Amino acid sequence: MVQPPRLVTVWCPEWPTVAAGIPPDQPAAIFRSNRVIACTPGAAAAGVQAGSRRRAAQGACPQLLILDHDPDRDARQFAPVVRAVAEMAPKLEVVEPGWLCLVARGPSRYFGGDQTMAERLLELVGEVAGASAGVGVADGRSASAIAARRAARHPSGVLVVPSGRSTEFVDPLPVAWLRELGEITPELVDLFARLGLRRLGQLSALDAGDVLARFGVEGLHAHRLAGGSDTRQPAATDPPPEWWVEHPFLEAVEHLEAVVFVAKRLADQLVANLSGEGRVCVRLVVIIETEYGERSERAWYRDQGLSAAAMVERVRWQLEGWAAQPDGLSGGVALIRLVPDEIRSDDGVQGGLWGGRSQADHDAARAIVRLSGIAGEQAVKVPVWAGGRLPVERYRWVPASSVDLEHRSDRLDHGDGPWPGALPAPAPTIVPEQPVPTMLLDEAGQQVQVSGRGEVSAAPALIVIGSERQRVDAWAGPWPIEQRWWSSDRSRRLARFQVVTEHGVAHLVGVEQQRWSILATYS
């Protein structure tokens, strides 16, 4: 069996009440879904228990102060504690606000033993948090968590289980501890107790295979916790606030592209900072605020780490998504902030920005950067599938600098599904952004009219291209489109035709409100 790592757990009991700033002797309780999730010692002394209903709690203690649960507040108030502990031992994991876990080996050697280190930690947490805490040192995650909780009830506040003795420490404890650790449902713990498995030692003495067969995956997890063989390493997270980058705009910016370019600079800066420390961001929180105080906050995750280009791409997605919402963005953007929420050491999987690619990809990436420099970022574009029935709608062109060219995550084609109302292949090779005005004339030189019911007044015979009249050899249509009829400013009603001129050039023309224009050309 793998020896579980020796871990230190710092546990601040009833953290939500501490975060809410309530003195311990005042009776108060934090509620979630009408149940007590935390209460002050004052309330506990009056008989309020975790898990009891609001009525029952008020019945036990009429002067009880009732507060709503606010996980953000808990996390915010816990941040100074995390930072202070990180000064002592940088490799730590925040299990939840009020509960920290760190590897004992390094700090313990530095401070001269588990006991001394635990006392230093307790003192530090007490100073910063202004609340009592428990520090437990044991082998494995569950044993050290239990030790910290036992320690919190003890006047000394520290409990060190000697190395290799954790099984003896855990075995005689009741199975109800599993519920306290928060990973096993109360129902399963009750079931264990009713089946006669009253002590953790009894549970861990069972065969793992039998436990899995009878109680499923959760049962197996409980078995591991009880046996202290929970060998997961704590993730090494750092307190993130020092890393974030932001840019307040002096004047609110209306153009989303301008915001994306600022985001590019921020992302470059952030990635440079992180990679300087040999780290990579796997979870990025992008916060955007408008001049009217609207706020969009989203977290983006990618397990192999986010490169600068990937960050910029996510900012663009968030902005576009926000702008597309009916009650989204109403004013210019006033602030953008990138917060690396989760960072880990760069294990080299990602390679460089363009790593692990062919020479051609490498050269192209460099040329794109150079072209963006000399021509402006707006002038160097790549296509992104958007979808639509008109050729101009089907692809959007976005600046190449705002796309992660290494991992194209934007869609590039329409897949296999049909797009009703779109014209079949072949697609036109020339698609002007703005339709080019033209005229479609019949034999008599009169403009061809299309009625509201899709009837064509006469067969088209001539088309005006520039200043020249060209004969129409073949034509088909009209194919009507009626789009967004529910919207007064974005609705469109047009009829499309394909025509082939005497020179063998085919055009897609459209008529909208009696005005003809060339939508695309098959050259």
Place this chain on the structure above:
Amino acid sequence: MPLLPNAGLQRGRVVGCTGPAAMSLALTLASRSVVVGSWLAVVGIPMLGAEATAEFGIPLSRLVVVDAVGGPTVWAERVAAAADGFEIVMTRPPAGAERVLRKVRTRLQARGVVLIAVGPTSAGVSCDLELTTTSVAWGGLGQGSGHLIARRATVSASGRRMPRPVELDLWLPAPDGQVSLVATDDRKGVRHLSVTGDVFSRAG
């Protein structure tokens, strides 16, 4: 395609595509290299249809479009910059491009880049190889019925290294969407291409 004298694009050369089907021909030429990993820069053709580009077999993940508004000097600068990193550069040379071509050409030759110049009537610059599309005929469209399905074009190749011009009939594209040579027995067939009822089921 046996159209090009040495069966394929030659590095460092300038190829011109003109005529009513110039863009399609240029994309066809580029597609064979881009499929196997080259990158394509399209300089100064802001109206490129991305969907058509994909239909001619070009992976859009290796396509970049660069605007070049502002005369031959700007054009030359951007083509030269593109030539530093892209193996194929497709462009529509502006008026007066010939004057600034010398600088571009040395860069193309040094980097082994193919420049495809596209223009409706002329390529705008002097080319090593000029491909002209003539007698373009569309199939599938009638008088008020059908829709565009296929196109046949005669492509004639001429250039400094070709003593005699070569002429070929190409489907650009054929009814199945592929670019192919027109078989001799259906040389005249395109005008009679039938429009069947299930044609619109290919919509996508």
